[in-house]
Amino acid sequence: MNKRQVYLDNAATTPMRSEVLEAMLPYFNEEYGNASTLYHLADGAKKALQAARDTMAGILGCDSSEIYFTGCGTESDNWALKGIADAYRDKGRHIITTKIEHHAVLHTCKWLEQHGAEVTYLDVDETGMISLAGLEAAIRPDTILISVMFANNEIGTIEPVRQIGEIARRHGVLFHTDAVQAFGQVPISVDEYRIDMLSASAHKLNGPKGVGLLYVRKGVKLHSFMHGGGQERGRRAGTENVAGIAGFARAASLAAAEMQERIRRESELRNYLITRVLREIPYSRLNGSRRSRLPGNANFSFQFADGETMLIMLDMEGICASSGSACTTGQTEPSHVLTAIGLPEELARGSLRLTLGCETTREEIDYTVDKLKEIVGKLQRMSPLYERIAGPAGPRGSARGGARGRELR
Numbered sequence: 001m002n003k004r005q006v007y008l009d010n011a012a013t014t015p016m017r018s019e020v021l022e023a024m025l026p027y028f029n030e031e032y033g034n035a036s037t038l039y040h041l042a043d044g045a046k047k048a049l050q051a052a053r054d055t056m057a058g059i060l061g062c063d064s065s066e067i068y069f070t071g072c073g074t075e076s077d078n079w080a081l082k083g084i085a086d087a088y089r090d091k092g093r094h095i096i097t098t099k100i101e102h103h104a105v106l107h108t109c110k111w112l113e114q115h116g117a118e119v120t121y122l123d124v125d126e127t128g129m130i131s132l133a134g135l136e137a138a139i140r141p142d143t144i145l146i147s148v149m150f151a152n153n154e155i156g157t158i159e160p161v162r163q164i165g166e167i168a169r170r171h172g173v174l175f176h177t178d179a180v181q182a183f184g185q186v187p188i189s190v191d192e193y194r195i196d197m198l199s200a201s202a203h204k205l206n207g208p209k210g211v212g213l214l215y216v217r218k219g220v221k222l223h224s225f226m227h228g229g230g231q232e233r234g235r236r237a238g239t240e241n242v243a244g245i246a247g248f249a250r251a252a253s254l255a256a257a258e259m260q261e262r263i264r265r266e267s268e269l270r271n272y273l274i275t276r277v278l279r280e281i282p283y284s285r286l287n288g289s290r291r292s293r294l295p296g297n298a299n300f301s302f303q304f305a306d307g308e309t310m311l312i313m314l315d316m317e318g319i320c321a322s323s324g325s326a327c328t329t330g331q332t333e334p335s336h337v338l339t340a341i342g343l344p345e346e347l348a349r350g351s352l353r354l355t356l357g358c359e360t361t362r363e364e365i366d367y368t369v370d371k372l373k374e375i376v377g378k379l380q381r382m383s384p385l386y387e388r389i390a391g392p393a394g395p396r397g398s399a400r401g402g403a404r405g406r407e408l409r
Helices: 018-024 040-060 073-087 103-114 132-138 161-170 242-280 307-316 336-340 345-349 362-381 384-390
Strands: 067-070 094-098 118-122 143-147 174-178 197-201 212-216 284-287 297-302 351-355
Touching (some): 018 242, 040 067, 040 212, 073 103, 073 143, 073 197, 103 118, 118 132, 143 161, 161 174, 242 284, 242 297, 242 362, 307 362, 336 345, 345 351, 362 384
Parallel strands (some): 094 143, 143 174, 174 197
Antiparallel strands (some): 067 212, 284 297, 297 351
């Protein structure tokens, strides 16, 4: 096993920054009071919660009273969909979403269908983009919610959120967006984008695991998802994870302050990675939008190569990557996102997601591409289909079977 480690799976989780840990430490053993109590020992925890709410509100452009802290992005998605379905059931039972949502949304929608809801799952084009005309055509008099992710967790495509929000507002339909991959990575204004609810998670932006948030616009009826105490202004029971919330706020403030420089740097590295892979590895394909894409996301498919085998071989070289969502790794079925954009099963199974972070270097990208060329080349040469199509010498113009590979369209 190679002792070197190159971490290129930041869409799955990110390393927590030292500044974030420092912000969390006091709430473990100094300011450990329960924020729901009345004595002075709890004052530090109460102030930390309010400060965190103010920080998130400043980043999203909303009021701090519209921020609710949860245990993760999955909980936030579940709460948004189930809470709205329950609160607005007298108005209607119809929900609109897409076929490429995270399973936190898709599985919740399936559950809601079992309990009387009707769900329309919108198609996407080959880049993962929804049709705005198709969205508007799907709206019915009984439609109560549109839930479309801000950016896809697998292929990185950023959806036309502003226009989706305008369509929803024009038709009097609530709009929720799963922004777990986008929050802290790209600018988001809930007012400008007409967003009524937004989900986010701390561990995607160098914060701690086990804490998320749900933004809920004032006036939106949303029934409680967890019952018990009166925490989060009576809408989300359970003792607040003060240390985690303080860490989330610190991570979010750092991400907001460094966002423009990070977007520039990661986009540059991402484009360099994409260019090298498509030029140098035969029968490769970029998945997702070229232009409307998260700064640190690159998702490829390689014909005649198996994604899971690639991951194992990359791991042996010290490279951490994924073949899709971290929540579905190990499943035998090909990615629902890749099949939704029209990839045949062979290409969907030969996919690789490489996601950059604030610590990723150009030298690490070069190392990864060099190793990936070797690995994909080895797997392709083992495929009888590859030899039948490319011939024993490999693709034309290639001295060793792939110096200037052919990009799949």
